[in-house]
Amino acid sequence: MKLTEEQIKASPDARGHFGAYGGRFVSETLIDSLEHLESEYRRLREDPDFLARFNSDLADYVGRPTPLYHADRLSSELGGASIWLKREDLCHTGAHKVNNTIGQALLAKFLGKPRVIAETGAGQHGVATATVAARLGLKCKIYMGAEDVRRQAVNVYRMKLLGAEVEAVEGGTRTLKDAMNEALRDWVTNVDDTFYIIGTVAGPHPYPMLVRDFQSVIGRETRQQCLEKNGALPDALVACVGGGSNAIGLFHPFLGDESVTMYGVEAGGYGIESGQHAAPLSAGRPGVLHGNRTYLMEDEFGQISGTHSVSAGLDYPGVGPEHSWLKDIGRVNYVSVTDDEAMDGFRRLTAVEGIMPALETAHAIAWAIKLAPTMRPDQSIVINLSGRGDKDIDTVARMDNIHVEGR
Amino acid sequence: MSRIEQRLGALGEKGRKALIPYITAGDPNTGETLRIMHSLVESGADLIELGVPFTDPMADGPVIQRACERALASGCTSRDVLEIVRRFRETDTETPVVLMGYLNPVEAMGYETFTENAARAGVDGVLMVDLPPEEAGEVVPWFRAQGLDLIFLISPTTSDERIRRMGEYSSGYVYYVSLKGVTGSASIDAGAVEERVAHIRELTELPVGVGFGIRDAETAGAIGKVSDAIIVGSVIVDCIGRHPEGGDSLHQALKSLVKPLRDSLDTP
Numbered sequence: 115m116k117l118t119e120e121q122i123k124a125s126p127d128a129r130g131h132f133g134a135y136g137g138r139f140v141s142e143t144l145i146d147s148l149e150h151l152e153s154e155y156r157r158l159r160e161d162p163d164f165l166a167r168f169n170s171d172l173a174d175y176v177g178r179p180t181p182l183y184h185a186d187r188l189s190s191e192l193g194g195a196s197i198w199l200k201r202e203d204l205c206h207t208g209a210h211k212v213n214n215t216i217g218q219a220l221l222a223k224f225l226g227k228p229r230v231i232a233e234t235g236a237g238q239h240g241v242a243t244a245t246v247a248a249r250l251g252l253k254c255k256i257y258m259g260a261e262d263v264r265r266q267a268v269n270v271y272r273m274k275l276l277g278a279e280v281e282a283v284e285g286g287t288r289t290l291k292d293a294m295n296e297a298l299r300d301w302v303t304n305v306d307d308t309f310y311i312i313g314t315v316a317g318p319h320p321y322p323m324l325v326r327d328f329q330s331v332i333g334r335e336t337r338q339q340c341l342e343k344n345g346a347l348p349d350a351l352v353a354c355v356g357g358g359s360n361a362i363g364l365f366h367p368f369l370g371d372e373s374v375t376m377y378g379v380e381a382g383g384y385g386i387e388s389g390q391h392a393a394p395l396s397a398g399r400p401g402v403l404h405g406n407r408t409y410l411m412e413d414e415f416g417q418i419s420g421t422h423s424v425s426a427g428l429d430y431p432g433v434g435p436e437h438s439w440l441k442d443i444g445r446v447n448y449v450s451v452t453d454d455e456a457m458d459g460f461r462r463l464t465a466v467e468g469i470m471p472a473l474e475t476a477h478a479i480a481w482a483i484k485l486a487p488t489m490r491p492d493q494s495i496v497i498n499l500s501g502r503g504d505k506d507i508d509t510v511a512r513m514d515n516i517h518v519e520g521r
Numbered sequence: 522m523s524r525i526e527q528r529l530g531a532l533g534e535k536g537r538k539a540l541i542p543y544i545t546a547g548d549p550n551t552g553e554t555l556r557i558m559h560s561l562v563e564s565g566a567d568l569i570e571l572g573v574p575f576t577d578p579m580a581d582g583p584v585i586q587r588a589c590e591r592a593l594a595s596g597c598t599s600r601d602v603l604e605i606v607r608r609f610r611e612t613d614t615e616t617p618v619v620l621m622g623y624l625n626p627v628e629a630m631g632y633e634t635f636t637e638n639a640a641r642a643g644v645d646g647v648l649m650v651d652l653p654p655e656e657a658g659e660v661v662p663w664f665r666a667q668g669l670d671l672i673f674l675i676s677p678t679t680s681d682e683r684i685r686r687m688g689e690y691s692s693g694y695v696y697y698v699s700l701k702g703v704t705g706s707a708s709i710d711a712g713a714v715e716e717r718v719a720h721i722r723e724l725t726e727l728p729v730g731v732g733f734g735i736r737d738a739e740t741a742g743a744i745g746k747v748s749d750a751i752i753v754g755s756v757i758v759d760c761i762g763r764h765p766e767g768g769d770s771l772h773q774a775l776k777s778l779v780k781p782l783r784d785s786l787d788t789p
Binding site (some may be wrong): 137402405 | 598656680
């Protein structure tokens with residue numbers, strides 16, 4: 115199926131709704147700031163100065179356009195569709211996250227806010243935020259679950275080198291969702307001088323819309339590169355989904371193309387049937403958390419469930435509201451792979467192509483490995499290679515019972 | 522006329538101000554919560570805001586966040602919260618009870634079931650922190666059908682247009698959040714509150730309660746003079762948290778905390 119131009123334009127609607135999802139479910143204290151942010155963003159996204167600055171930063175600071183790489187050996191090993199990698203791992207700071215932090219930090223600058231805050235799970239968004247804050251001379255505080263601070267020590271150190279203050283959040287499950295709660299608390303208290311840089315396409319309106327807009331550069335480039343290199347659109351797109359910013363960035367410019375099938379790959383953890391996973395679209399139900407209505411992992415009483423994934427960046431009980439809508443209308447197929455399958459994907463790409471993906475990204479690789487042999491050699495798949503795997507070396511080494519010296 | 526209107530109306534006629542304590546249901550356990558409610562009434566509470574525990578209380582500070590964690594650890598579900606109210610009503614049919622919490626536990630039960638069960642248990646009003654009026658249109662009829670007052674928060678930055686819209690949906694009272702921040706934040710400026718409450722009164726005829734940041738009798742008295750009700754949460758919840766054993770020592774401590782608030786409100 116495809117979406118019509120009208121459907122795409124009307125998503126979100128004026129109140130930030132994607133079908134039944136999204137919205138602005140926050141305490142009254144934040145409403146005024148969100149309304150202000152929305153109207154300023156709608157103005158600035160038409161502003162030539164803002165756009166020129168954003169585009170030149172993407173080119174010269176981030177290093178865009180990122181390459182579309184033909185994974186030749188992997189394709190022939192799998193013996194089906196040809197596999198292409200959109201190399202977001204080559205962005206400055208090593209992941210797609212920076213596309214969005216550049217955009218939001220510029221918004222902060224244009225709105226005259228001297229301080230930015232962010233939540234982070236794996237630390238990639240925290241690093242990307244601290245990076246642009248350093249460059250623009252903004253004060254920066256990063257909230258990170260205490261459990262993630264332990265899992266991602268290298269990124270914590272990186273953020274500190276970049277001049278950010280990192281607060282380990284001890285509440286709740288001590289992961290990404292608790293970091294987001296704490297960042298929202300900071301924002302509501304310091305809203306006059308602080309801009310909250312949300313890292314994914316979730317949260318209250320207008321965040322899911324503006325993060326999507328900033329990340330859509332991924333799909334726009336991919337579209338053009340596919341036409342240049344293959345003379346045709348890809349047949350399938352594959353991206354991992356935690357909150358879902360890299361996936362929506364790739365998918366969005368293709369939503370109107372009927373021939374393009376899309377797969378969002380969630381973290382299946384120990385397996386959906388184990389209950390130990392982070393796959394709300396595959397096994398959750400709609401609810402309200404962090405300012406938007408979306409699919410959530412929750413118990414029968416509406417309490418948010420603990421999640422599990424080998425990848426800290428996917429370890430989140432919710433998902434962006436646009437994904438919930440795209441699932442319900444059947445435009446995107448949401449699937450999951452387990453920790454073990456993701457680890458296999460990580461090793462396979464590393465060994466065959468010399469590209470070490472982030473463990474988040476490895477979920478997309480693992481799905482493409484299953485998908486490619488079911489397709490014809492004249493068909494093509496684009497995988498969003500959303501981040502590089504250096505940050506995960508410790509996790510991978512631990513699984514191999516190897517202690518990496520110097521860490 | 523709802524129990525909330527009756528109670529606030531009667532106080533208003535006598536020129537008295539309402540004292541509204543907030544506690545989190547199930548902290549430290551459901552049995553103790555029931556005893557705490559009665560003990561608060563004995564100490565002079567006019568209405569009780571009973572928090573429905575939630576795993577992710579984004580608008581609350583650390584004190585109420587920890588209370589939610591304790592309540593959930595004790596196994597308190599939203600069904601148990603309604604059961605506490607039902608048992609409270611066995612002996613107290615006059616003190617209004619307002620459930621305060623987040624949307625997701627209500628949605629999980631379903632609006633129809635929740636409103637029916639809440640009304641049957643003896644709940645009088647509901648305040649869902651993360652339900653702004655823009656999103657409330659579809660759910661308001663469920664609450665009206667069961668005679669439940671729907672209460673909204675007003676902040677220092679809420680526009681006049683939005684206050685009027687809240688006025689259409691809400692009944693009972695409106696809750697003015699006196700400062701930017703989460704529950705239990707720094708103390709508040711009575712002068713600024715007075716000005717803002719006066720403005721809110723021009724836009725709605727509902728009684729105005731003020732909360733967030735009232736920590737002592739002095740502030741309670743000052744804010745009481747310029748509003749219809751004061752809401753006190755974090756200091757009470759903190760007191761409960763410091764007496765995990767419950768029982769007499771907790772009730773004694775709560776009395777010595779709440780009585781001065783009452784006295785201060787009643788001092789002309």
